[in-house]
Amino acid sequence: MKGRVLAGLILGACCTAWAGSSAHWSYAGDTGPDKWASLSPDYGACGGDNQSPINLTGFTEADLPAVEFSFQVGGNEILNNGHTIQVNVPHGNSILVDGIHFNLKQYHFHAPSENRIDGKSYPMEAHLVHADKDGNLAVVAIMFTEAEQNMALAGAWSQLPETAGVSRALASPADVEGLLPESRDYYRFSGSLTTPPCSEGVRWLVMKTPVSASTEQLAAFTHVLHHPNNRPVQPIKARLVLQ
Numbered sequence: 214m215k216g217r218v219l220a221g222l223i224l225g226a227c228c229t230a231w232a233g234s235s236a237h238w239s240y241a242g243d244t245g246p247d248k249w250a251s252l253s254p255d256y257g258a259c260g261g262d263n264q265s266p267i268n269l270t271g272f273t274e275a276d277l278p279a280v281e282f283s284f285q286v287g288g289n290e291i292l293n294n295g296h297t298i299q300v301n302v303p304h305g306n307s308i309l310v311d312g313i314h315f316n317l318k319q320y321h322f323h324a325p326s327e328n329r330i331d332g333k334s335y336p337m338e339a340h341l342v343h344a345d346k347d348g349n350l351a352v353v354a355i356m357f358t359e360a361e362q363n364m365a366l367a368g369a370w371s372q373l374p375e376t377a378g379v380s381r382a383l384a385s386p387a388d389v390e391g392l393l394p395e396s397r398d399y400y401r402f403s404g405s406l407t408t409p410p411c412s413e414g415v416r417w418l419v420m421k422t423p424v425s426a427s428t429e430q431l432a433a434f435t436h437v438l439h440h441p442n443n444r445p446v447q448p449i450k451a452r453l454v455l456q
């Protein structure tokens with residue numbers, strides 16, 4: 214069941230198939246983050262002990278092995294789902310973590326960042342959502358600083374859908390590989406989806422090195438989304454943040 218829910222979510226098909234059983238949620242007010250766990254029995258995990266995002270701090274030295282990235286194929290569709298801007302990716306991109314292949318399904322953005330690093334918030338964060346054959350998830354998070362234009366965003370950003378519910382085929386494949394920072398050093402912790410149903414058991418791999426986006430690119434994202442889309446940081450509790 215868990216695998217089916219997660220697979221539906223990451224394929225983006227969830228929102229039709231699961232609309233009947235999924236309560237409306239948002240980033241503020243009566244359906245905001247502090248209410249998610251009580252909005253629906255399906256969202257109970259939002260009150261769990263291993264939730265994302267977190268403030269990454271108090272690092273544990275772990276000599277983490279390199280994540281093996283095999284990204285060749287670009288994103289082919291961009292979607293405004295009202296909660297984020299998402300780029301869907303066809304089969305053919307994967308990472309190798311813990312000896313397991315996780316296929317990249319989609320990536321999407323949050324502004325400001327959801328995770329913090331030693332208390333620092335960033336103007337935007339990308340989440341590259343991967344799933345293995347059993348539906349287990351691994352998310353690669355990339356922080357953005359406000360600096361020069363990010364060419365890997367440029368194509369998709371030229372087709373940002375302004376209206377929730379609108380998707381568009383991308384004119385040219387979005388550059389997934391180009392989103393990654395040059396240094397692939399990362400922090401790792403165990404967490405959850407940062408949106409309902411907040412399912413836990415997600416491998417979080419947060420790139421230590423941020424990448425850049427221009428003032429205009431950051432403004433374009435917040436313009437089409439109309440509201441901040443960051444869940445507040447959650448308690449770390451018993452978890453370790455490895456580096």
Ligand SMILES: [Zn+2]
Pocket residue numbers: 321322323340407
């Ligand atoms: Zn996300």
